[in-house]
Structures are given as structure tokens and as C-alpha cells.
Amino acid sequence: MFVPYRPRTILNKGKRPDHWFWARxxxxxxxGCQHGCEFCYCRERKYLPHDDVDDFAHVIKVKENAPDLLRKALARQPVDLLxxxxxQPAEHKFGISRKMLEVCYDLGFPVFVLERSPLVLRDLDLLQEIDQRARAVVAFSIVSTPDAPGYEQVRQMERLAxxxxxxxxAMEQFARAGILTGTCMMPILPGLCDGDATLESVIRWTADHGGQFVLAGGLTLADQQRDYFFRVLGERFPDLVDLYETVYPRGSYGSSRWKNTAMRVRELCEQAGIPDRIPRPIIPGDKRSLNRRVAEALANRVxxxxxxxxxxxxVWAYRKASWAIEDLEQEVGLVYRTLGLKGLASIKNVGPQLAREVELMLKEWMHDKEVAGGHSGDC
Ligand code: SF4
Structure with a gap:
């Protein structure tokens, strides 16, 4: 069932870009989502407007005025990744995602799209135009491959997708079109798709289809979504309930097991020659692109x-330093060229030790630029 809806606001704003997708x-x-994946965190109370959690996949609120609201909201904001x-199937009927992308193109905003549906290919032309003007990233949520052990079990948890x-x-087509694409392996489900063979297979399929990263993400279970998930798990995989109770005790996100899995994804990505972090898209003409790169490198250290x-x-020292460089009004390379190491150390939340790390990055990138600059004159 579709319910027309006219919200008063549409844009969620962060103080600065997040350190996973680089979106601000x-x-x-x-x-609501017709794919109805059983692990979807959007069933949490703070996201779901319905009283009955089972309505999540069947009662879809359609934000009819989303493109207009987005145009008004973005017009007042500095350009950054959206x-x-x-x-989901509703997009066939309403086409609101496309209209929102048109707004992004008009206003020169870069976009990040994360999908479980190849329907996003319908908008390849527009995403290419956005990419040329401002950058576009199209990532796919994939946690297993058709040839991986237990694939059919995993499908039980996302059977409508x-x-x-x-x-x-679809990933291959985006890669061929020159758009940065890859896999967000989210959520990696213990006992269903965190085995070595599945991790290795997802990474191999990603590389074979032109994907340029694999980002690992864990499962989050909170309030009514946790109860819903355990109900489904008990019906479909009763043997796994004890494991999930152990990994995800009430009030916890099960981070220690997820970290082991993320470490394994890192090792396998290194073997496959692709990163386990999403390369940060740099917006053409961004005068502080060097700041973005330094902030990215520090965030990757975090x-x-x-x-x-x-x-x-x-960890917090690096995180705060990354934020400080992100927020810096001046171009960080200029600070270094004019004031040297002392200038970097004087940036709030950087300090002498991290200033030396930033200096090494800057020296390397400035050297690369000089080498590239010298070489480009040859032709
Ligand atoms: S496709 Fe994404 S948003 Fe939709 S139910 Fe699945 S996880 Fe949730």
C-alpha cells in the first residue's frame, strides 16, 4: 500500500562528512521498503512511523514533495556529498529518486547511492552526468554470492530483494561507465555469511565486476527491530538463535566478533588488490581537496x-585531528608552505605529533604532484 506524504523537511545534515561513505x-x-530485508535497521522505532513493525515492507510512505524540498534545502547549503x-519497486511507479538526482545535477551536488536493486541502472545516464560535474558513487549492498556456501540461507533474510x-x-555496468562502484558488505551476518569462503567470494566477485572497494559492516539490532529479527531468526534458523544471543546481547552491537570479520575482510581485500575502505570522491574544483585527502587518511587510520x-x-586523537583538518578554513598545504611544521601543529586538535604525520602525507602528495606536473608537459 502506498501512502502519499508531504513532509516539512527532507534533508538530514551532518556537521561534516561521515567516515564510512564520506557523505555529509x-x-x-x-x-518503508518493499524489499523488507529481515535485518534492516530501518525498522528501529526512530525510523519507522508505523505502530506495527510488520508494516515496514508493505505500507510505503511516498514523499511526493521530496524533489521540491530538496531543491530548496540544498540551495542554502555548501556543496558536499549527498x-x-x-x-525499491515503488520507484518504478513514482520516479522520485530520479527527480531528486536531477536536483543534485542542477545544483552541482555529488551523490552516493547504496542499493540492493539493479533498477538504479535506469538512471545510469543521469548519474554519469552528475559524476562528470560533481562526482557520483554507486555501491551495492551484497553479503554473499550465488556460488558461495549457504547462499540460499542468506537469501532467506533478504528474499524480496x-x-x-x-x-x-549492475555493478559491472557502472564500472564500465567510469563511475566509482563497489560492495558494501552490510550487514555481515554471523553464522550465515561471515565464513572465509563467503567473504573471499564476495571480494572476488566484486573485483571481477569492476568494483573498486569492499566495505564491511556489522548488524545493528535495537528495540523493536531486535525483537523482530529474533522472531524471524527463530522461525527460519532456530539453530542460530543462541549464537546471536551471545554475539548481540540486548543493548550491545556485537562489535568484537564484527571486528574479527572486518580484519579478515581487510586481509582478503589486500590479497585481491582492492581497498576495504571507500575511496573518498573529490569534488572537481574543490579548493580544499588536499584537506579532504588528509582528513580521509587520518580517518582511515582511525x-x-x-x-x-x-x-x-x-583513536579519538586521530578522529579529532581528522575533523580539525576537515573543518580548517585555509588550505592545509598553504598552511604548511607558509608556516611549516609549526603551522600544522598549531591547528586545534592536531598538535606536534600528528603534525609530523600530516607533514609526511603532504610531502608525499606534493612530490607526486610535482612529478605528475613535470610528466604532463611531455606530450
Ligand atoms: S533494501 Fe535496504 S532499505 Fe530496503 S529493506 Fe533491505 S536493507 Fe532495508
Whole structure:
């Protein structure tokens, strides 16, 4: 059932981009999802407007005024990456995702689309235009492959979504079109798709279909979504209930097991020659692109330190330094060229030790630029 809906606002704004997808904004055309994946966190109370959690996949609120709201909202914001797009079957009928992409193109905003449906291919032309003007990333949520052990079991948890093979085929077309694409392996489900053979297969299929990253993500279970998930798990996989009770005790996100899996994804990605982080898209003409790269490198260090279980205060020092460089009004290379190491150390939340790390990055990239600059004159 579709319910017309006219919200008053559409745009969610972060103070700065997140460190997973590099998106600062998000805006979506529908509430509820006909794919109805059993693990979907959108059933949590804070996202779902329905009293009955079972309505999530069957009662879809359609934000009829989403494109107009988005145009008004983005016109007042600095250009940065917008997480958008929703290609559930409703999109065939209403086409609101496409209209929102048109707004992004008009206003020069880059986009990040994360999908379980190949319907996103319908908008390949528009996404290419956005990519040329401002950058576009199209990632696919895939947690197993048709030839992986237990694939049919995994499908039991996302049975209304298009099969993984179709998502990989779509990935290949985006890669051929020159758009940054890859896999968000989310959520990796313990006992169903966190075995080595499945992880290795997803990474191999990604590389074989032109994907340029595999980002691992864990399952989150909270309030009514947790109860819903355990009900379904008990019906379809009663043997796994004890495992999930152990990994996801009430009030926890089960991070320790997920970290082991993410470490394994990292090792397998290294073997396959692709990163386990999404390369940050740099918007053409961004005068502070060097700041973005430094912030990205520091954020990637945060991820590694987190996986390695390094002390929280050290992880936070890097996280805050990444934010500081992101927020810096001046171009960080200019700060370094004019004030040297002292200038970097004087940036709030950077300090002398991290300033030296930033200096090494800058020296390397400035050297690369000089080498590239010298070479380009040859032709
Ligand atoms: S496709 Fe995505 S949004 Fe839709 S139910 Fe599945 S996980 Fe949730």
C-alpha cells in the first residue's frame, strides 16, 4: 500500500562528512521498503512511523514533495556529498529518486547511492552526468554470492530483494561507465555469511565486476527491530538463535566478533588488490581537496586503530585531528608552505605529533604532484 506524504523537511545534515561513505547530507524519497530485508535497521522505532513493525515492507510512505524540498534545502547549503536514492519497486511507479538526482545535477551536488536493486541502472545516464560535474558513487549492498556456501540461507533474510548476481551485473555496468562502484558488505551476518569462503567470494566477485572497494559492516539490532529479527531468526534458523544471543546481547552491537570479520575482510581485500575502505570522491574544483585527502587518511587510520583495538584516547586523537583538518578554513598545504611544521601543529586538535604525520602525507602528495606536473608537459 502506498501512502502519499508531504513532509516539512527532507534533508538530514551532518556537521561534516561521515567516515564510512564520506557523505555529509542524506535525503530519501520513501519511508518503508518493499524489499523488507529481515535485518534492516530501518525498522528501529526512530525510523519507522508505523505502530506495527510488520508494516515496514508493505505500507510505503511516498514523499511526493521530496524533489521540491530538496531543491530548496540544498540551495542554502555548501556543496558536499549527498547520500540518496532508493530503488525499491515503488520507484518504478513514482520516479522520485530520479527527480531528486536531477536536483543534485542542477545544483552541482555529488551523490552516493547504496542499493540492493539493479533498477538504479535506469538512471545510469543521469548519474554519469552528475559524476562528470560533481562526482557520483554507486555501491551495492551484497553479503554473499550465488556460488558461495549457504547462499540460499542468506537469501532467506533478504528474499524480496533482487538476487546478488543481478547486483553484480549492475555493478559491472557502472564500472564500465567510469563511475566509482563497489560492495558494501552490510550487514555481515554471523553464522550465515561471515565464513572465509563467503567473504573471499564476495571480494572476488566484486573485483571481477569492476568494483573498486569492499566495505564491511556489522548488524545493528535495537528495540523493536531486535525483537523482530529474533522472531524471524527463530522461525527460519532456530539453530542460530543462541549464537546471536551471545554475539548481540540486548543493548550491545556485537562489535568484537564484527571486528574479527572486518580484519579478515581487510586481509582478503589486500590479497585481491582492492581497498576495504571507500575511496573518498573529490569534488572537481574543490579548493580544499588536499584537506579532504588528509582528513580521509587520518580517518582511515582511525578505522585501522579501531580494528586493532588500540586505546580509545589514541583513536579519538586521530578522529579529532581528522575533523580539525576537515573543518580548517585555509588550505592545509598553504598552511604548511607558509608556516611549516609549526603551522600544522598549531591547528586545534592536531598538535606536534600528528603534525609530523600530516607533514609526511603532504610531502608525499606534493612530490607526486610535482612529478605528475613535470610528466604532463611531455606530450
Ligand atoms: S533494501 Fe535496504 S532499505 Fe530496503 S529493506 Fe533491505 S536493507 Fe532495508
Amino acid at each position: 547530507y542524506s535525503a530519501y524519497p520513501y519511508i 547520500f540518496t536514492g532508493d530503488y 533482487p538476487p546478488a548476481g543481478k547486483r553484480f551485473a 578505522y585501522t586503530m579501531d580494528l586493532n583495538g588500540e586505546p580509545g584516547h589514541r
